[in-house]
Amino acid sequence: MSATVRIPTPLRTATGGAAKVDVEGDTLGEALSDLEAQHPGISERLLDESGELRRFVNVFVDDEDVRFQQGLETTLEPGTTVSIIPAVAGG
């Protein structure tokens, strides 16, 4: 299955400046592995030593925070958009 990952500005140094990357994967975890295969080094910035999402990284699949879904196990429909967004301070 293919999905599109939107890359936030602070991470674009890891994608050679690309704002969007097309990836393959049935789950978010698989998609992030493919992202790492295409842009080695990027997953280290998103995942901690135990392979979980870092605590200040928010990932949205179809506009919903994956912490309200199945985290890295969240399934991706074909054509889904994955957004990676840094936490924002209060307002």
Next chain:
Amino acid sequence: MFVEGLRCRECGREAEIAAVHVCEFCFGPLEVVYDYEGMAKAVSRDRISKGPRSLWRYADMLPMLPGTTEADHVDLGAGYTPLVRAPRLGAKLGLRDLWVKNDTLNPSFSFKDRVVSVALTVARSLGFDTAACASTGNLANSVSAHAAAAGMDAYVFIPSDLEETKILASAVYGPKLVAVKGTYDDVNRLCGEIAGEFGWAFVNVNVRPYYAEGSKTIGYEVAEQLGWQLPEHLIAPMASGSMLVKIDKAFTELVTLGLVEETPWRISGAQATGCAPISTALNDGTGFVRPVKPDTVAKSLAIGNPADGYYAIDAVRRTGGAMGDVSDDEIIGGIRTLAETEGIFAETAGGVTVATLAKLVEQGRIDPSARTVAVISGIGLKTTDAVAPMLSPTHTINAGLSDFQEAVKLDD
């Protein structure tokens, strides 16, 4: 001018002064790094006490970029708000030495004026001419007002279901006011995505490291107003948790700079039960901040995914404070109790603080003899919807003397 750079709170990597808020490596928040030795030489109680009667009396301790002069301060007079004794509220709650930091008395009527005047001052130093923010209401009001006064353009993003007065109290200053159909967290997400695409100073996104420092001035003022002493206990409301974290930081800095004697302090945090991701994480022992979908009358605190939640938990745990959360009914009760005992009309966030304080005393989780400061961060006139159903004239009469005599006969 003692700013040295930025540093990631999570991994310690450094970054240069710019409009950036997250670490490129781990996404952790960037924080301003100061030269405290130089700062300690420059500041003194005497110098501060001769400064302006606003937060700018602490300019040396704020992230002013090199070359900033007094004339560059974006200043509507925020800060240096009253710290008043609250004996009647104290008696009601069972606290012997209670004080209220009355931050309803700011130019746009909430503590947000502190963070915004600092953020826009830095934004102008960095060369921005457009200010922006994602807001639960008060920040929108403050950015709109300060941008107007500074002659900056403003793009202000709010959830469309905000209180009418909070919408109006932004619109009147003439910003581009974008009402987003969704929650504050949706607004935040949108702003997180667009902040990088426009050349704007998003005060709580790309300018956040500087913005957040403005809240330290609550802590500085409390100590100065207590005669250069730290309170034994302070309670603050939490949305993202940023204000609480920065008040704790202010106390630490005052000690570092030799402006106060080092005495122990505790910090406690207050949330609404309908949006309590931080207090839940502390009280369930996991320390894991799980985002929630907010449902509370306290819309100013309705941040379901709080960026500073972990640091708020650290500060409260480290100092031996507590956290609690309260229902909508308790919040409204808190607003009324504060008004009826101390004559201060707070918004829902103030109701959260007072009601949580009452609950923590009742649960025996705080020391009733400790000198306690409650931070009341916004004005009640912006959230009249919350209390309107309960408030009306106590007597409605015809204009005759006997009508009045008849009516008051029933009073006790």
